[in-house]
Every structure is written in C-alpha cells, then in structure tokens.
Amino acid sequence: xxxxxxxxxxxxxxxxxxxxxxxxxxxxxxxxxxxxxxxxxxxxxxxxxxxxxxxxxxxxxxxxxxxxxxxxxxxxxxxxxxxxxxxxxxxxxxxxxxxxxxxxxxxxxxxxx
Amino acid sequence: xxxxxxxxxxxxxxxxxxxxxxxxxxxxxxxxxxxxxxxxxxxxxxxxxxxxxxxxxxxxxxxxxxxxxxxxxxxxxxxxxxxxxxxxxxxxxxxxxxxxxxxxxxxxxxxxxx
Numbered sequence: 001x002x003x004x005x006x007x008x009x010x011x012x013x014x015x016x017x018x019x020x021x022x023x024x025x026x027x028x029x030x031x032x033x034x035x036x037x038x039x040x041x042x043x044x045x046x047x048x049x050x051x052x053x054x055x056x057x058x059x060x061x062x063x064x065x066x067x068x069x070x071x072x073x074x075x076x077x078x079x080x081x082x083x084x085x086x087x088x089x090x091x092x093x094x095x096x097x098x099x100x101x102x103x104x105x106x107x108x109x110x111x112x113x
Numbered sequence: 114x115x116x117x118x119x120x121x122x123x124x125x126x127x128x129x130x131x132x133x134x135x136x137x138x139x140x141x142x143x144x145x146x147x148x149x150x151x152x153x154x155x156x157x158x159x160x161x162x163x164x165x166x167x168x169x170x171x172x173x174x175x176x177x178x179x180x181x182x183x184x185x186x187x188x189x190x191x192x193x194x195x196x197x198x199x200x201x202x203x204x205x206x207x208x209x210x211x212x213x214x215x216x217x218x219x220x221x222x223x224x225x226x227x
Contacts (some may be wrong), residue, residue, distance in 0.1 A: 001171070009153070032214050044203070044218045051214060090155060092216070099144045099163050099209045101216050102172070105155035 002027040004093050006104035013081055013111045021076040021107050023091030032094040034040040035065055036103075039087045047089070050074065061085070083113045116140065119204050119219035126191075126198075126226050134189045134222045136204035146205040146216060149173065157202065159161035160186055163209065191224065198226045 007022035025031065035047040050058025055067040065076045074091060091104040117138045124134045138145065138222075144163050148156040148171075158171030162181040177193025181187055188193045201223050205216035 006155075034215055038227065043220060046215050049215050092156075094207075094214055094216075098168065099207060099214075100158070100161055100169070100171075101146060101159055101205075103148070103156040105153065 002093070002095065002100070002102055003080065003101055004102055004104040006089075006091055006107050008107045009105065010110070012110045012112065013104065015083055016080050019076070019078040019081050019085075019109070021089055021091075021109070021113060023074045023076065023104060025072050025074070025091075025093045027072075027095060029094040032096065033065075033067055034092040034094070034101075035074070035076050035089045036092060037087045038090065038106075042050045044090070047076070066078075075106070081109075081111050083111045086111045117204060117217055117219035118207055119222050120204075121222065122222060124222055124224045126224070129193045130227055131158070131190055131192050132198075132224065134191065134202055134204075134224070136187045136189065136219060137185055138187075138204075138206040138217075139185060140206055140208070140217060141184070142206035142217070144207040144209045145181065145183070145208070146206065147171075147177070147179065147189045150201045150203055150221070159189065161200045169175045174194075196225060200224060 005024045033050040037042045050057045050067045058064045072113045088106045090106045120135045146161040147159040160179040162168035178190045204219045207216045
C-alpha cells in the first residue's frame with residue numbers, strides 16, 4: 001500500500017534557526033507532491049506543491065521544498081524560522097493514476113521566541 | 114464565495130446511531146475526498162471519488178459509506194459499525210488537473226458519539 005512518512009513528529013526550534021522537515025513516500029508511479037500547514041485553530045492551507053519541472057519549488061512565507069525522485073523524498077526547508085511558523089505541517093502525495101491523495105502523520109513545529 | 118462547506122461544525126450522536134456528514138463544493142471540482150484527523154495520526158483517507166457516481170475506498174473505509182450522485186456533493190455516513198467514530202472529519206476537493214491539483218479543505222465536522 002502507498003504511504004507517506006514524516007520523520008519528525010515534534011520539532012522545537014528557536015527563532016532564526018534553519019528548518020528542514022523530512023518526507024518520504026512509497027509509490028513507484030507518477031505523483032504530485034504537497035506540503036500543507038495547519039495553524040492553531042485554522043484550516044489546512046497549501047504551502048507549496050510540485051507536479052513537474054524544477055524539483056526545487058518555492059512556496060508561501062519563505063518555505064521551499066526539493067523533490068528528489070531517486071530517494072522518493074520531498075523535504076521542506078526554511079532558512080530562518082519565525083515564531084509565527086508555529087503550526088503542524090503535513091506532507092501529502094497525490095497518485096496521478098487515480099487522484100488519490102494520502103497524507104503523512106504530520107510534524108508539530110514549535111518556535112521559541 | 115467559492116469553497117467547500119461542511120455541516121454541521123459540531124455533531125453529537127448516541128452510540129449505535131448512523132449519522133451523515135454533509136460536504137458541498139461550488140468549485141466545479143471533479144474529485145472529492147473524506148479524511149479523518151486524529152491527534153498524532155495525521156489525515157487518514159476514508160473514501161474518495163474521482164467523478165460523479167464513482168468512489169473508492171481509502172485506507173480506513175470500514176464502518177463508513179459515501180455516495181456521489183451530484184458533482185457538488187459527497188456526503189459521508191458514519192455507521193454503527195464504526196468502532197471509534199468520535200473524531201474530526203475533513204472533506205476536500207480537487208480538480209485533478211495539473212497545475213492545480215491540490216486539495217481544498219472544508220472547515221471540518223467534529224463528531225462526538227456518546
């Protein structure tokens with residue numbers, strides 16, 4: 001069965017630290033890749049997406065992610081985090097064969113002011 | 114406004130009763146999804162539908178049923194066979210065509226079974 005693994009369940013960083021959240025998926029076919037963010041008490045919103053082309057994609061609020069096909073990975077990065085980045089982050093994979101979208105278990109990010 | 118509407122926001126039911134959660138979208142999206150969100154479990158896929166009159170089981174379909182009679186609507190029934198129905202349920206839709214294939218989410222329904 002297809003799956004998405006997020007390596008870190010809970011990350012605590014100080015402001016201005018660099019961030020990298022890991023995401024790996026298990027599926028051999030063509031996929032679209034997403035990172036979503038859920039701020040406390042709010043809806044899920046899209047941070048960035050990859051569907052083709054340049055494997056390094058930039059999203060909102062200074063986030064970026066790199067798709068490495070050979071490693072089935074789509075890690076999220078931000079060079080300098082802010083207190084307002086405190087949220088839960090979800091990696092998701094859409095299977096092109098049937099539009100199925102599966103999510104990882106999420107990473108809770110806590111930024112210390 | 115275009116979007117996804119889930120109703121109600123909070124729902125209470127007695128154990129053993131079936132309950133139906135509503136999801137309507139006016140984004141003209143072909144694909145629709147139901148997820149269940151539990152702390153530490155992320156979003157788990159219950160059912161999804163690529164087109165009208167067609168749907169597929171997700172990873173945790175047991176105890177749930179859906180229908181897709183209209184493009185705009187994808188109701189989810191939580192049956193009495195679902196062993197642990199208390200959860201936060203999210204509906205989403207997607208147009209399924211690059212570059213805009215991402216899922217858009219509703220505000221969710223929190224179901225409590227007592």
